[in-house]
Amino acid sequence: MAATTNGASVSVWMDTAQVPARPPLPGDLDVDVCVIGAGIAGLTTAYLAAREGRSVAVIDALGIGAGETGRTTAHLFPPDEWYAFIEDKFGQANARLVAESYARAIDLVESIAAQEHIACEFERLDGYLYALPGNGFRDLEKEHACAARAGVPVELVAGVPGLPFDTGPAVRYAGQAQFHPLKYLAGLAAAIERRGGKIFGGTHAHRVRGDAQQQTVSTDHGEVRARAVVLATHTPFNDRVVMHTKQAGYRTYVVGLEVPRGSLPRILLWDTGDPYYYVRLESPEGLGHDILVVGGADHKTGHDDHPEHRYDEIERWTREHFPQAGRVAYRWSGEVMEPSDGLPYLGRNPMDDENVYLITGDSGNGMTHCTIGAMLVNDLIAGRDHPCYALYDPSRKPVHGLADFASEQAKTMARYGEWLTGGDVDSVQEIAAGEGAVVRDGLRKIAVYRDAQGGLHAVSAKCTHLGCAVHWNSAERSWDCPCHASRFDIEGNVLHGPAPEPLEKVELQEGGAPPPRSPRAGMRGRNVR
Known part of the structure; x- marks a missing residue:
């Protein structure tokens, strides 16, 4: 039997949602679009394609949401690198494109949840970035100015309201969002199937081969022939070298602690410390308390054999800043792919014909980047232009962050x-x-x-x-x-x-x-x- 999750820990999302298993691929199949990966990237892509009348098959080695989507903290929030970095490295016009694509992604999740009647706890709320002096201090005035030039509704405030500690100055980003990712995927899957799409679990894809007219995906249960193939597997398996020199995998850790319901404001919160932390609230039905979800303590994948101490460090920081925090209810970890220049890779696979597509390089913004990627890839499959095609193109050369890029490659080679x-x-x-x-x-x-x-x-x-x-x-x-x-x-x-x-x-x-x-x-x- 295929696994139903990619690790031993259990997130709050896994514990509070039922995602029915799908059977394996029963044999060979012909479709317009084959999507490999049943996380938010794959199911959003499949949904958009099916909504436009294309025949779609989704295959996943594990199952719906069993990869990184079930391990996220499900923020829909500004980019990890922040707008000051993006404007410095990519220019003001591209910073505006990034901001517009983020806003469109949040709007799409909200509209899909409403139109398909998906009870996924989608909620609009404000996000705050703060930076304490001496602990990864960042020029918040510059970030505020750059975000405003990008068209983001922002405000520089004296502090984050309603918290039990003084954050000092902060940037408020209005109209951000959060949701329950597995409830969202369960609803997306049902909507895809209502439109004739097929979803198969326990089906491991081994190879993608073909030409500009047709691609064939070989699996352990048969072959899927398609006019277009989308690699929505968090990181592509069909490319052995090129894309994997452009990004690196990092483990990130999350602790969920019980807090009295209503004792904290419903906001998203990030700091710029080293290590940094990110915070949100979850309110499971039927319980008299909220879950304070706090993440951070990242490290490169495979570089800490016994990382349990990272949970302890997050818990210690949380209790210092949120004295109302009670019992630890959840501990889990996930993986993010950090692109060398700070922006995701969304679009045509540079190593294949023009009908193979990638969604990867989430950089800690997986829910947003994957939604952007699904929209962009669907436009390309349909033959439409997308304003962010060149910006997020997987074939772009890493002209920014070259020192970090070279350092990462040297560390990788040393591992051999x-x-x-x-x-x-x-x-x-x-x-x-x-x-x-x-x-x-x-x-x-x-x-x-x-x-x-x-x-x-x-x-x-x-x-x-x-x-x-x-x-x-x-x-x-x-x-x-x-x-x-x-x-x-x-x-x-x-x-x-x-x-x-x-x-x-x-x-x-x-x-x-x-x-x-x-x-x-x-x-x-x-x-x-």
Whole structure:
């Protein structure tokens, strides 16, 4: 059976929504548009295409919302890089295009929820950015001026009202929004199917091939032939190198704490600290309290084997700033893809014919960027121009942020040196129940997980994307690649691309030793014991 989520933690959205599973693809299929990925990017694209009368099939290796959409904090808020950065790097005209695309995305989510009668808790509210001196201070006056020039309704205020701590000066962005992402996806899925679209879960796409007339998506349950294919998989699996040198995967962490209902204002809140934090409220039905949702403590994927301390750091910050915070009800993590120049990649895949499209590089604004991407891609499929086509074009060269880009690439290349080092432990006997570790066996490394009953689950530590050695993630009980952010479950199944295939299984003998290997396999080092 395919997994229904891509990690061990449970978000407030997973806990408070029912998203019915869809069956796997029953066999070969012909459609106008094949969408790979059933998160907000994929389902919004499919909905817009179906609404215009195109035949649509959506396939997902896991299920609806089982990837990163179920792990977001579901802000619909200004860009992570802020308008001052965008104006400095891309110019005032492009900053205005970004602002207009953000406003259109929020409007679209609101209109779809209303027209399709989706009870997804969509709510318009104000967002605030504040910056405390000495802690990542940013020129808020400049941000306010740049946002205003971009056409954003903003105001510079003396402080954020209604909070139990003094934020100091802040920028207020009027008319932002939040919603329940999984309830929204459940409604989108039903609307797609009412229009004749088909959605299939448990269907892993392995390959996309074809020409300008037709593309064929090969899956483990058959082939889907389509006039257009949309890669809405958070990061594309069909491109082994090009797009993955333009962005990097980061884990981000969220804590949900109970607070008395009505004790805090209904706003969105961001700071500019290092680390930074972002805040919103969720009000689950039937409970007498709100959930204060606080996220942050990001790090590059695969670079922290035991990240549970990051939850503790968020909780500590929250209790210092919100003394009414009570019991911790939720802890979860998700993944964001940070583009090298700060803007997402939305449009035609530069490595394929003109009928293969990408939606990736969300940069912490996944709900907004994915909605923008769905609108842009649908226009391109329909043969219409889109005002942001060049701005978000995946084939654009990273002319901004080149120093950070070069640094990221150098760090990635350095990770390949791990094949010359020892394992995390000397033998599998050192691995505790519920934990995983990489062990060396001669020239290879094996990723081994010990379950609660003491059973061992062993797979090759070699990522099937470009061959980096995976690392254990104890918070999500997954194997994460530190090079390009692929993730795998304890059986080696792909949880997150760009890896196209699962990790190779390794059969261990009684006692945990690997099977004998042929002398032709090369020099032997310390065996797994």
